[in-house]
Amino acid sequence: MNEIQTETVAATSSRSSQPNESYGALVWRRFHRSFTGMMGLILVVLLVVVAIFADFIAPMSPVATHxxxxxxxxxxxxxxxxxxxxxxxxxxxxxxxxxxxxxxxxxxxxxxxxxxxxxxxxxxxxxxxxxxxxxxxxxxxxxxxxxxxxxxxxxxxxDVLSRAIHGSRISLAIALSVVAIVTIVGTSVGLISGYFGGAADAWIQRFVEVVLAFPQLPLYLALTSLIPVTAPTHVFLTFVVVVMSALGWAQMSREVRGKTLALARIEYVRAAIAVGATDRRIIFQHILPNVMSHVIVAVTLQIPSVILLESFLGFLGFAVKPPLISWGLMLQDTATYSVIGSYPWILTPVAFVLVAVFAFNALGDGLRDAVDPY
Incomplete structure (x- = not known):
């Protein structure tokens, strides 16, 4: 009996002597066991490296003609x-x-x-x-x-390969810029709406429903067609990012609002209110950290949709104009069946789009599985 008690005490003391793992360590310990999640992470890192060092990695100049x-x-x-x-x-x-x-x-x-x-x-x-x-x-x-x-x-x-490598810069830059704006605006609006509630929540949600009710594709085409053809490339690119962001934040705010409504009723939030904590402290110290796990997963799953949208709009000629290069703009050469049948290698940008979409989707799935249990 004494031996059993001694072993139990030793096991308990050994467990208590181990340092407690942080939330990030717990998520990483589960995430790195996911094969698809790690594959997505590796591909995302490679895509970012290729985009940053496109001039060095591309074998030729993207504008040289042969x-x-x-x-x-x-x-x-x-x-x-x-x-x-x-x-x-x-x-x-x-x-x-x-x-x-x-x-x-x-x-x-x-x-x-x-x-x-x-x-x-x-x-x-x-x-x-x-x-x-x-x-x-x-x-x-x-x-x-x-x-x-x-x-x-x-x-x-x-050269198609060199242009596809350089095109990753614009395609990923548009996707990351749009998602960054959507995340900031959507998270802020969702937190305010879900935390304060009442009349503010009602008016904000009616506005969100109006934004969600817009048919997005016709509105994209209508807004982007307002830019004159002679406009500078940076003005056109900025306008495209603003249009995509203005129509994409509503869904993020709706998701964050639902999470905030649930967190605002938890005991430690009510305790903070009872001791006189300010609304700013409660939102940024108690609610936002618990919402960020969902936001991070939503971001990794939203980037592929923006990449696909940019490729589609670029194919129609409404996203990026020359001399800029993007995957969608390169796909304009595949507009006729005769070109695809005679020169199938022109479809190469589709492979880059598929790899980027798979990478971010796999990363998002891995993060979702790693975050949920904790």
């Missing part, structure tokens, strides 16, 4: 005689002199006599890193500064 509608050049580890080599290369495309019997387009093939060796940290088109530091090194590309097109070229002869 032959239009060149097919993708596959990486090969064999020389022209078919022998294996450790030096990766691509072969320039050349016309074979034959015509496709269906499209009557010239058939092109690999020019085995003109290999282009590949490498890392190669010299290429000049750019300014972060808009400040002049540089000419690229993460990968041709060692002799020859043009290589891993995903082909578009109708103007511009």
């Amino acid at each position: 032959e239009s509608f060149l097919p993708p050049q596959a990486i090969s580890f064999r020389d022209k005689d078919g022998a294996f080599t450790w030096r990766p290369r691509v072969y320039a495309t050349a016309e074979t002199g034959e015509l496709d019997p269906v499209t009557f387009q010239p058939i092109v093939g690999a020019d085995l006599d003109n290999p282009r060796l590949l490498g890392f940290f190669v010299k290429g088109a000049e750019y300014r890193l972060f808009g400040l530091l002049p540089a000419d090194r690229h993460f990968f590309g041709s060692t002799d500064d020859a043009p290589v097109h891993f995903l082909g070229t578009d109708k103007f002869g511009r």
Whole structure:
């Protein structure tokens, strides 16, 4: 009996001696066990890194023109005689002199006599890193500064891969800017409406219902069409962000209001009111921290919807105008079936959109599962 009591006391003392885990540690301990959540986190980090260092990662300049509608050049580890080599290369495309019997387009093939060796940290088109530091090194590309097109070229002869990498900047910047504004406005309105209640809550919710009742797509097209074509690019981009944010905050505020209504009736909030705590202290010290877990999950799940909306509006020509580059704007080249059938590599931006949507959705699902139990 004494031995059992001794073991129980030892186990209890060992548990009490361990430091208590914080809320963030508990969430991370559960989140890193989620395979899809960790995959989404890794992909999101990679997307952000690619967007920040787009000039360095892109193998070519996004505005440099070459032959239009060149097919993708596959990486090969064999020389022209078919022998294996450790030096990766691509072969320039050349016309074979034959015509496709269906499209009557010239058939092109690999020019085995003109290999282009590949490498890392190669010299290429000049750019300014972060808009400040002049540089000419690229993460990968041709060692002799020859043009290589891993995903082909578009109708103007511009490299599709380089444009897609640079397009991630605008697409992600629009999504993150819109979601940041939506989160700040929606969270603030939801907290005020749910905490104070009464007539203020009634009037705020009627206004929220009016915003939610608007047919968003026709309103997007109508508002963005008000901007003159000659407007500067930054003015057009700012207007698009404002329009998307003005129509997106209402749903966030409704969700935060529901959470605030439930939290305002919990004992520790009533105790804070009883001891004379100010409304500001109660909102920011007691309610907002408990709402943030839901807000973070909602943000990661809302970013994909904004990316899809920007891509759709860009495809219609209402989101981004040249010389800016976005995934949606690149998809304008796929407006006809003949182009898709003859040059399917023009659909490459769709793959970037799908990866971004999957990454943020997987991250949001992982965070939701990790946050809920705690």
